[in-house]
Amino acid sequence: MEIIDRFLGAWRKSGLQRFGWLLGRYQPYDKVPMGVKAVVEAIYEPLQQGELDGLILAWPWEDESRIREISAAASEPLTIVGYIFTDLTPTPDDRTKNIYKRHAQSFYLSSLEVVFAAKLQKDSPTNSRSSPTGQYGSRLVTAVLTATEDGQVDIAAYQASEQAVAMVDADMIEASVDPGIVRIKEEDRSEDSARYIPDVFFSYKNEYGLEVKKSAKPCFPVEYLLVNVRDSEYNLLFVSHRHSTYRSHMASPRTHLRFSARHSSRLRTDQV
Numbered sequence: 001m002e003i004i005d006r007f008l009g010a011w012r013k014s015g016l017q018r019f020g021w022l023l024g025r026y027q028p029y030d031k032v033p034m035g036v037k038a039v040v041e042a043i044y045e046p047l048q049q050g051e052l053d054g055l056i057l058a059w060p061w062e063d064e065s066r067i068r069e070i071s072a073a074a075s076e077p078l079t080i081v082g083y084i085f086t087d088l089t090p091t092p093d094d095r096t097k098n099i100y101k102r103h104a105q106s107f108y109l110s111s112l113e114v115v116f117a118a119k120l121q122k123d124s125p126t127n128s129r130s131s132p133t134g135q136y137g138s139r140l141v142t143a144v145l146t147a148t149e150d151g152q153v154d155i156a157a158y159q160a161s162e163q164a165v166a167m168v169d170a171d172m173i174e175a176s177v178d179p180g181i182v183r184i185k186e187e188d189r190s191e192d193s194a195r196y197i198p199d200v201f202f203s204y205k206n207e208y209g210l211e212v213k214k215s216a217k218p219c220f221p222v223e224y225l226l227v228n229v230r231d232s233e234y235n236l237l238f239v240s241h242r243h244s245t246y247r248s249h250m251a252s253p254r255t256h257l258r259f260s261a262r263h264s265s266r267l268r269t270d271q272v
Contacts, residue, residue, distance in 0.1 A: 004155070007043050008145065011086050016050030019057055022082040023071050026139065038081035038141055055085070080124070082141030088153065097151025102144070109142065109158055110179030111222045117142045118160040118168040118225075137162060141229055157229035164225035171195055181219045 010018050020043040029035030044067055047058040071078035089099045102108050109117070121138035128136040141157050148154045160168075167173045172195075176183045188195035200216035202224050214220075 017055045017086045019048050019085040020045045023078045024081045084143040086145045098147035100147045100149050102146045107180035111182045112175040114160050114225050118164045122165050159227045161225050161227050182222050183219045184217045
């Protein structure tokens with residue numbers, strides 16, 4: 001996939017993580033009933049500052065309206081179908097291989113990344129004639145370039161669940177120091193910023209194979225808020241073009257969002 005190789009070029013040269021918006025279009029996906037696939041034609045890299053274990057992303061994205069306008073004017077109109085970022089760390093013994101970090105015993109998306117995905121999905125709803133509001137859900141995809149068990153680079157694609165989007169919208173959850181754990185926020189009954197937190201439960205099977213229901217307060221595993229795109233009604237496809245990765249060279253904006261792939265606690269906003 002040439003488009004991915006070009007996107008990885010900056011990481012290969014510097015070792016710093018990268019972020020990009022996926023520009024493409026949606027097509028029917030006949031592998032599942034009523035399936036939809038996102039066909040990615042280009043990656044646009046906004047203003048950002050890469051680091052070894054994360055990156056600082058310009059936020060809000062000041063060039064969004066211009067990129068949307070240019071994409072819509074293409075011969076085959078394009079739109080923003082998702083975003084992609086790297087989480088790659090070469091092994092000390094063999095720099096041609098990467099550390100296997102994201103798996104069932106650690107996490108697939110960190111709590112920080114899930115909250116970020118839920119916010120973006122909330123802002124990118126899908127039009128639906130079957131919904132009373134005219135909108136329902138989102139097709140925005142989160143793609144991660146990370147290491148496989150044998151140290152190679154692979155793409156994993158996810159979405160935050162509808163429950164995750166609703167909980168972020170209700171200001172119920174936040175990122176945790178542990179990337180595999182989501183925190184339930186404290187209830188706030190002050191007059192200026194009231195926050196009601198209902199009872200939240202999750203269930204799992206214990207060592208005896210019995211289903212156990214447990215309160216999600218004060219925290220619960222992040223995988224309960226994830227949808228694996230490859231196994232759902234959506235799919236992600238990259239196509240190759242000669243020029244498909246674009247980088248922004250804008251002047252530094254006033255606000256940066258720290259988006260770290262290693263520690264969920266490193267989300268912050270810096271005024272500069």
